[in-house]
Amino acid sequence: MKQSNAAEKLTADQNQLAKHAIQVHKFGGSSLASAQCIVRVVDIIRQHCQLNDIVVVSANGGTTDALFALYHQAILQTETLEISLHDIKSMQAQLISELLSSSNEKRLLTQLDADCAQLKKWLENSPQQHQADILAFGELWSARLLSEVLSEKVCPSFMVDSRDFLVIDNDKACQVNTQVSKTQLYQLKQRHKLAVITGYIAKNSQNETCTLGRNGSDYSATIMASLVGALNVTLWTDVDGIYSADPRVVPSARKLHRLPNGVAKELGRLGNPVLHAKTLQPLTDHSTHLHVASSFDPSISGTEIGKFGQIAKQELSVTFLNDLLLAQSDSFTGNLGEQAQQEFSAVCGDDKAGFIVIHQEQQKAVSQWLASHDTEVKFTPASILATVGHKVIHHGDVQARFKRSLRHSKTFARVNSPNEHSIMAVLTQACTTELLNNVHHDMTKDARHIGLVVAGLGNIGERFLEMLPAQLSRVPALENVHLVGLVSSKKALFNNDGIEVNQALSLYQKDAQPIDKSELMSWLANHPYDELVVVDVTPSEQFSLLYEDFFKQGIHVIGANKWAASSSTDNYKSLLASAAKSKSLWFGNTTVGAGLPINYAINDLLNSGDNITEISGIFSGTLSWIFETYDGTLPFSKLMLDALSQGITEPDPREDLSGRDVQRKLLILARAAGFELSLADIKCQNLVPDALQTLSIPDFLAAADQLDSFFSEQLNQAKEQQCCIRYIARFSVSESGKLTAKVGLEVLSNNDAFANLTPCDNIFQIKSGWYQENPLIIRGPGAGRDVTASGIHSDLVNICQRLNTRQSQVKLKGID
Ligand SMILES: Nc1ncnc2c1ncn2[C@@H]1O[C@H](COP(=O)(O)OP(=O)(O)O)[C@@H](O)[C@H]1O
Ligand SMILES: N[C@@H](CC(=O)OP(=O)(O)O)C(=O)O
Numbered sequence: 001m002k003q004s005n006a007a008e009k010l011t012a013d014q015n016q017l018a019k020h021a022i023q024v025h026k027f028g029g030s031s032l033a034s035a036q037c038i039v040r041v042v043d044i045i046r047q048h049c050q051l052n053d054i055v056v057v058s059a060n061g062g063t064t065d066a067l068f069a070l071y072h073q074a075i076l077q078t079e080t081l082e083i084s085l086h087d088i089k090s091m092q093a094q095l096i097s098e099l100l101s102s103s104n105e106k107r108l109l110t111q112l113d114a115d116c117a118q119l120k121k122w123l124e125n126s127p128q129q130h131q132a133d134i135l136a137f138g139e140l141w142s143a144r145l146l147s148e149v150l151s152e153k154v155c156p157s158f159m160v161d162s163r164d165f166l167v168i169d170n171d172k173a174c175q176v177n178t179q180v181s182k183t184q185l186y187q188l189k190q191r192h193k194l195a196v197i198t199g200y201i202a203k204n205s206q207n208e209t210c211t212l213g214r215n216g217s218d219y220s221a222t223i224m225a226s227l228v229g230a231l232n233v234t235l236w237t238d239v240d241g242i243y244s245a246d247p248r249v250v251p252s253a254r255k256l257h258r259l260p261n262g263v264a265k266e267l268g269r270l271g272n273p274v275l276h277a278k279t280l281q282p283l284t285d286h287s288t289h290l291h292v293a294s295s296f297d298p299s300i301s302g303t304e305i306g307k308f309g310q311i312a313k314q315e316l317s318v319t320f321l322n323d324l325l326l327a328q329s330d331s332f333t334g335n336l337g338e339q340a341q342q343e344f345s346a347v348c349g350d351d352k353a354g355f356i357v358i359h360q361e362q363q364k365a366v367s368q369w370l371a372s373h374d375t376e377v378k379f380t381p382a383s384i385l386a387t388v389g390h391k392v393i394h395h396g397d398v399q400a401r402f403k404r405s406l407r408h409s410k411t412f413a414r415v416n417s418p419n420e421h422s423i424m425a426v427l428t429q430a431c432t433t434e435l436l437n438n439v440h441h442d443m444t445k446d447a448r449h450i451g452l453v454v455a456g457l458g459n460i461g462e463r464f465l466e467m468l469p470a471q472l473s474r475v476p477a478l479e480n481v482h483l484v485g486l487v488s489s490k491k492a493l494f495n496n497d498g499i500e501v502n503q504a505l506s507l508y509q510k511d512a513q514p515i516d517k518s519e520l521m522s523w524l525a526n527h528p529y530d531e532l533v534v535v536d537v538t539p540s541e542q543f544s545l546l547y548e549d550f551f552k553q554g555i556h557v558i559g560a561n562k563w564a565a566s567s568s569t570d571n572y573k574s575l576l577a578s579a580a581k582s583k584s585l586w587f588g589n590t591t592v593g594a595g596l597p598i599n600y601a602i603n604d605l606l607n608s609g610d611n612i613t614e615i616s617g618i619f620s621g622t623l624s625w626i627f628e629t630y631d632g633t634l635p636f637s638k639l640m641l642d643a644l645s646q647g648i649t650e651p652d653p654r655e656d657l658s659g660r661d662v663q664r665k666l667l668i669l670a671r672a673a674g675f676e677l678s679l680a681d682i683k684c685q686n687l688v689p690d691a692l693q694t695l696s697i698p699d700f701l702a703a704a705d706q707l708d709s710f711f712s713e714q715l716n717q718a719k720e721q722q723c724c725i726r727y728i729a730r731f732s733v734s735e736s737g738k739l740t741a742k743v744g745l746e747v748l749s750n751n752d753a754f755a756n757l758t759p760c761d762n763i764f765q766i767k768s769g770w771y772q773e774n775p776l777i778i779r780g781p782g783a784g785r786d787v788t789a790s791g792i793h794s795d796l797v798n799i800c801q802r803l804n805t806r807q808s809q810v811k812l813k814g815i816d
Helices: 012-020 035-048 063-076 081-099 102-125 128-153 178-188 217-228 261-269 334-343 360-373 396-405 433-444 459-474 501-511 517-525 547-552 569-581 598-607 621-629 636-645 660-672 697-702 704-720 785-804
Strands: 023-027 054-057 157-160 167-170 194-198 201-204 209-211 232-237 258-260 289-294 303-306 316-328 348-350 355-359 378-389 411-416 422-427 450-455 481-487 491-494 531-536 556-559 612-618 723-733 739-749 761-768 776-781
Touching: 023 035, 023 217, 035 081, 035 128, 035 232, 054 128, 054 217, 063 081, 063 102, 063 128, 081 102, 081 128, 102 128, 128 157, 128 194, 128 201, 128 209, 167 178, 178 217, 194 217, 217 232, 258 261, 261 303, 261 378, 316 360, 316 433, 334 348, 334 355, 334 360, 348 411, 355 360, 378 396, 378 433, 396 422, 396 433, 450 459, 450 785, 459 481, 459 501, 459 785, 481 501, 481 517, 491 501, 491 517, 531 785, 547 556, 547 569, 556 785, 598 612, 598 660, 598 761, 598 776, 612 621, 612 660, 621 636, 621 723, 621 761, 636 704, 660 723, 660 739, 697 704, 704 723, 704 739
Parallel strands: 023 054, 023 232, 054 194, 157 194, 167 201, 232 289, 258 303, 450 481, 450 531, 531 556
Antiparallel strands: 201 209, 289 303, 316 355, 316 378, 348 355, 378 422, 411 422, 481 491, 612 723, 612 761, 723 739, 761 776
16 A cells, blocks of 8 residues: 655645535444445435545444454464454455445455455464554455445445555554645545545554554544544444443433533543544544434434533433453552553542552553552452543532442442543442443433423413423422423524523523424424423414424423314324324313313323213303303493403404304313314304304494393393303213213303302313212313413423433334
């Protein structure tokens, strides 16, 4: 491989290319482990890449391990070498044959033959001298194969051996010679072809192959990104993000949607295989975004790593490193101790207590170093278990919890990392699955982050927001709720880091931007929270049409909006099915009776095994006020105009008098009670005569006295029988199962439960198996700012209590 170390100035044409190379996609070994996996990767590239992007690949899953095993067999000169070499070759040959058409297959198999002959020579004659060359075949084969498959199936592509441009100045620290590497990379780029570059390997300044360390392809990817000024690096792997612990070992691990840079770096240092320790180094001076996503399920949003605000900073995770050595010596105290920590890249150390914790392969070097200082050393097998989070060492509660959760383990010491992002326990035992699970449980059990979006900033929405700060600090179930979106019919304000709840409305006035439906849905689909709750306090049918999409995305809905719950039977059933499928919760206690717990009561009865046979009552605050007040002293129309001027009726009182709102409410309750019916099944008496129904509002108000004779006649007839008139909703089911449902005027005895309400109050009466002769009654204000907003808060607490105890399913290898 020819290589020139001379830095060359980029031509204008090359600079132009730099502007286009905007994305780096790195596919790890797990994503390339079989022909089926590679086909998936090809699909991802088809959908997510442009020609001038860069694809970085690791060796096909297991290949580097196999090459390491070959190397060790060669050193030990074991007889199994031939067989192992044959196995590696057949695995590659099989991938080639499964994925390529016959002419390309033949060509790649010939190249594989030549490579394996070279590999054999090195293994037999000079393995130590060629360790990195031997390991490099993994990435070489993987890149060659993928670029061929891409050329056949997707777009022109070419393979780049990173040793042809990537120069590492200092093998140990893996420092990149940026200028030379950048120039050489641009010389290799081919226009209108997608580059597939080997990860993990590079050349040193002596022109020899070197590696960037195990899992080093992540680092390769960010190096490439810094060389071409890429805006985005995606690490495609077999898990859909970085979790609060290794999800293979801790099934209850939670996805960390957003990781601050410093925390990600510390996780990499402490053994998280998704992030190589140096991955973030090349990005420190760039505004490049780093993502971790699953190649097995690309549609799931993964983990984003970057500079984040408050919410991301609260996430905690637990990680461990086994097979370490605790080295204790007087020489590890004071300045010398600090020096030793640096020299041996110690995982941690304490220069007062005189110890460092190192990887096993450093043992020899440490012994030699100490021999030159003439001091003794004691090595003990050890492991590290750490809790990692932004500036975690300053959180007294986390320190205390961590200590408590380690009380039954052999903890030699606890050490805070100098970068302040981890508290490490040095254990003189291996970190077991059980210990990791227990500690993880103790550290993360309370932390499910719930995003809250409020849609509809009218009267009730405003009151809901006014009450929110006190609720968030008072109710334990809301501890991890973050207000992240405010939406009105025209504008929206979103902030992934959380909108300051005390200034929500003023921030909305200042910063909200116009938004359309697709922008709204795209934000909601990519939110970085464990759960998202949309509170719909809009009166909008349009907005209710989005529920289906919300449920498909697993978003939960609290609706004060009646449209969806009273929509057609087909639509309603389909909403319930979508919500059930994605485990979305749908609460709507305030759709009927504002804050009165009518929906909760119905649910509780059903949960207790009861059978509801009748629901009746006065469901409209306006009609309640009108008929409780109407005693014949004033004409009906005068009363109605009074109610209008006090804001008790809608701006067009016919909306109340039509009974349609009551009809919808009865439908919602009957459905909540488990009955299948539609609006058309509920008879509705419109109190507005036909002649007045089509007038303009002013004309209707001017002609309102035409209502009077009807109502005075109804009232007088009722009075003659010691009765009164009320607008009643009534739904019942007979013993034979026949449903009857109607809303309209009824004549009631003066001592009926419905006859003596405080004007405006609602009343709900439920008859059921348990409450037959003596029905269950709920009554109280059925409208108003405070009661409605507090009803929504009650739904929010209920939803959050349920969500807090939910465990999210870790997506490993696309398995559901
Ligand atoms: N905290 C963690 N979050 C996510 N994955 C983790 C974590 N700790 C360990 N893992 C494991 O890391 C694996 C991915 O790392 P690695 O094998 O290096 O991927 P790749 O081959 O794609 O580079 C996942 O399968 C996962 O089980
Ligand atoms: N193939 C190398 C480099 C690498 O980064 O692999 P992966 O992306 O599969 O972790 C290794 O196994 O160490």
